Amino acid sequence: MNFQECPRARSLRALTVFLLALLVALAASCTSPEKAKAEYLRQGEALLKDRRWQEATIQFRNALQIDDNLAAAHWGLAQAYEKLERAGDYVEELQRTVKLDPNNMPARVRLASIYLTAYGQKKEGNDQLLAEAARLANEIIARDDKNPDGYILIANVMYFQGGGSPEAAKEAEKKINDAIGLDPQRVESYMGLARLYHLMNRNSDAEGIYKKAISINDRSSLAHGEYGIFLVQTGRTPEAEAEFRKAVEVDPENRDAHKVLASYYLVNQKLDKAEEAYSAWAHKDWDQAEGRARLADYYATVGRFDDAASLYQDIIKNFSDYTRGHYRLGEISLQRGDLQGAGAQVEELLKRDPKDVDALFLRARMRSASGKPRDAIADLKTVLDQDPHSKLGLYFMSDALYRDGQFEQARARAGELERYYQDFLPAKLLQIQISLDSGDFDGARRTADDLLKKLQDATPNGELTPQLLADLKTNALLLRGKASLGLGQKAPGADAGKFIAAARADFEAARTIAPNSPLPYVNLADAAGAENKAEEAQQQIERALSIDRTNFQALTALINLGTATGKLDEARARVEQLAGEQPKSAPLQYLLGQAYRSGNQQQQPDPQRAESAFQRAVQDDDNYMPAYSALAEIYVGTQQPDRAIAEYKKITEKRNDDFVAYRNIGLIEAGRGQLDVAADYYRRVLSIRPDEPVAENNLAALYGDYGKGNAEEAMRLAQDVVRRYPAEPGFADTLGWVYYRKGLYRDSVEQLQKAVAGAAKRGGDNSLYRWHLGAALAKAGDRTAARRELQKCQELYAAEQQRAGKAPTPTPIEDVRRTLESL
Structure with a gap:
């Protein structure tokens, strides 16, 4: 008999199978995330036991993608980050663990200990840390009144809360002895x-x-x-x-x-x-990538780059999933000046994960080193989008912004770094650079001394790799050397020689650490120039250009040296050749403009050629801000104020926080008598950067010279500038003249005497300062001293009328004569 299935029965069975499958799928969709989460957690904990810290973090993060409130995963991450020495991440995960799991006492002990250590290092403004440590310690004792760690934490809290007094010390000592009494054998x-x-x-x-x-x-x-x-x-x-x-x-x-x-x-x-x-x-862990990496990192730390690279090559060959190995190889290549080798490692990392943070850091460093700060900024933005408080992200971003001329944004990022991570060594570098830019060479040198001292005791960790530590030391040496050069330029005789020698020693030390970087050689050229050793300076520049033939700093030094030694034609020809080879390079076009803008007795400046090059630079890259500034400066020098202001406004349209452009517009407006307009621009500068000294001084000077503005505001501004720059004659003169306008003649004389003495010491004695001092002395009743100063004023004024290449000082000579006659 031929048995055949009933079509209707077949369709019913199919429907039943479909419904069963659907129920299974629904059940799976309800339980599989829980199972997946548990499996990720299990794998992460197993990896912790095997000391495979980096791989453990991946599993814990996978679990947290499913459930961000999974306390056990945060605790696992904290333990892994501790071993990887990622201090910021470690603390953050401890905080999350404590918040989510009221029963995790080890996490509370660790977090409270961190808070107490931080408070002990810096008590001012950190009362919240002490309060949090106290809260955690009390939670531990409330859970287990025989927990010795709880007693020890409370003892330290008591000592700090008591201000370290004898009574507090006695109570704290007793509390820890109580902990010892709980278990006298507990070390x-x-x-x-x-x-x-x-x-x-x-x-x-x-x-x-x-x-x-x-x-x-x-x-x-x-x-x-x-x-x-x-x-x-x-x-x-x-x-x-x-x-x-x-x-x-x-x-x-x-x-x-x-x-x-x-x-x-x-x-x-x-x-x-x-x-x-x-x-x-x-x-101890040679069968793991991280174990072998310890020795590789040691080789890199002591400068044995070949050994380090060889061992890392072996690591990534045997442990193909160890992405950190590619990053470290890329760092070593970058340290050796091998941008192509570093790029290959970046490419490999980004092929695996386009958002790999290590790869983006490395590429950003490469791009900054190659003079492409805006490309670096783009990479770092991706990093900070993932982790807004990343130490390295904030550091490299502040550096890239600074290199791109975005000074206020650089300061803001550096401020975040200082606020969140006060002891993070790389943050000190930007502080040194800012001090240098403001002319505070002593302050820059002191900060650099402190940083270099701390770097002596620093060892590599999860955040500060050997190459980053080497970069920090190199840059700190270069900046300290620049500060010494700055001090040498101001110092007399033998003292100048000592400062220059100190600068040279720092530059040579930097060269030893980074022999394949052009920057130490450029700075050595500066030191040779300060000693009038033009031939040596040329040799150092050539060495820098042999490493990087288009290096911006080296080519700038070449132009400056050519200007000083009468070899500007050679420098121009060299830059012109490079610009021809790379016609779309805005920096090279800018440098070409600078070469023709410079001049000496043998080779005169060529403003038209310079203007053409600068215009070509902004055509090639309309975000290249230095070219707009250079065009504006040309127009100022050729008496075209409207065109100069137009160029500065192009900058402010693209960067509305560029206080330098606003300040320069104010200077131009003041120069052509538009005093109210100038005042508005100076106030705009101070709204962006309240401590900008030139805007403060000039706004005060508008009152002193013309009676414009508010007398009290003028005095406050001028006092603030002099307080911060007590050795600057121009600022002292402004304050003295404001005092004169206010009728405070004795205070006026004191400041104006400082201005005259300071200017004379620098070789900048002038008729305007002498006029101000003479007028103040006359009002103060010292007629003899007033006559002496006013006569000197007339003598200087006559000489200033005859000097070539510099406009006469705008001294009101008729007022001088009338005042003298009245005496």
């Missing part, structure tokens, strides 16, 4: 007491406690390691070595002990022992 509690004694400057008591802890358990790597750190902190560095070695000996599997020993040798420049210690630490 960690003795460490808490020893650290408290050290905080109280009771170092002999602290040492006694460290030794007692070791006597209780001489196999404790923690006790030996902490004692070693104490010995370093108290200036007994050689003795610390034995304790660090003992920590490794008693617990050879303790990676932290190995790391501390290796870092000790590195910081103290015992490189033979350092390599041995780093190798031992690395071989």
Whole structure:
């Protein structure tokens, strides 16, 4: 018999199968995210146990993409970030863990300890940190009144809240002894007491406690390691070595002990022992990429780039998913001046993930180094969109903005960096640069000294790679050298020579660290120029250009040297050739304009050729701001104020926070007698940058010279500028003349005497300052001194009328004569 299925039965069964499948799918859609989340969490925790920190972060982040409130994933991330030494991320994840999980006491202990350490380093303005530490410590004790870590935290809170008074110290000491009483064999509690004694400057008591802890358990790597750190902190560095070695000996599997020993040798420049210690630490996890990377990073730190690159090549060959290896290889290539090699690693990383943060950082650094700050800014914007508070993102962004001439935005980003991460070393670099730009060479030098001192003790970590540390040291040396050069230009005789020698030493040290960077050679050329060694300066510039033939700073130095030595035609020809090879390069067109704008007795300036080149630059790149400024300066020099203002307005249309352009428009308007318009522009400058000294001074001067504006405002502005720039004669003259207008003649004389003395010391004695001083002395009743100053004023005025190449000083000579006659 031929059995056939009923069509209707077949269709019903098909419908049943479909409905069952749909129910299964619906059930899966409800449970699979939970299962996936749990699986990611399980894998992350397993990777933590295997010490595969970087890979663990990926799994925990995957879990958080499903459920951002998963406390266990935040806790796992915190532990991974701690091992990767990503301090900012570590704290953030601890905060999230504590917020989401009221039962996680270890997270509370760690976070409270961090808050207390931060408060101890800087108490002013950080009361919230102490309050948070107190809250967490109380939560720990409320959960478990026999938790020794809770007692230790509360002891430190009590000490700080009591301002370190004897009573507070006594109570804190008692509280930690209570913690010790809970378990007299617990080494960690003795460490808490020893650290408290050290905080109280009771170092002999602290040492006694460290030794007692070791006597209780001489196999404790923690006790030996902490004692070693104490010995370093108290200036007994050689003795610390034995304790660090003992920590490794008693617990050879303790990676932290190995790391501390290796870092000790590195910081103290015992490189033979350092390599041995780093190798031992690395071989504890040689079967993992991060283990081998420890030794590779050591090689990079001490300048053994070939060894570092070779080991990293081996790492990415054996561990193809270790993206950090490509980043580090790219950094090493960048350090060696191999932009092509660095680019290859960036390309590989971005092929895997177009938003890879490490790759974008590296490409941004490459682009900044290649004179393409705007391209770097675009990369860094992508980074900061992902993580608005990224330390490195804010640092590199502030640097790129500064290189692009966006000074106020650079200051804003640097301000965020300073606000969020006060101890982040790279943030100090921009502070040094800002001090240099404002003429505060002493301040720049002091900040650079402090940074270089801190860099001596710095070792690579998850944020500060060996190459970044090397870059920081190179740039700090270059900036300190520039500050010394600036001081040398102002100093007399032998002192000038000392400053220049110091600058040269810094530039040579920078060259040793970064022999394939053109910048140390450019700065060495500046030092040679300051010593009138033109031939050496030329050699240094040629060396820089052999590394990068279109380097902006090197070509600028070439033009300046050619102008000074009568070889400007050669410099012009060289820049013209490069501009011809790269006709669409706005920076090269700009440099060509600068070459023709410069001049000397043998080679006169050619404003028309310069104007043409600058116009070509803005045609090639309408966002290249220096070319607009240069065009404006040409028009000012050729008595075309309307055209100059038009160029500055093009800048303000594109960048409405460019205070320099507004200030320069104000100067032009004041120069042609449009005083109210000038005042409006100066006020616009101060609305953007309230401490801009030229705008402050000139706004005050409008009152002093013409009675324009508010007397009290003028006095406040002038006083502020003189307070910040006490050695600047022009600012003292403005304040003195404002006092004169106010009838404060004694105060006026004091400031105007400073102005005259300062100008004379600089070789800038002039009739206007003498007129102001003479008039103030006359009003103050010192007729003899007034006559002397006014006669000197007439003498200087006569000489100024005869000088070539510089307009006479605008001194009201008829007023001078009338005042003299009245005396």
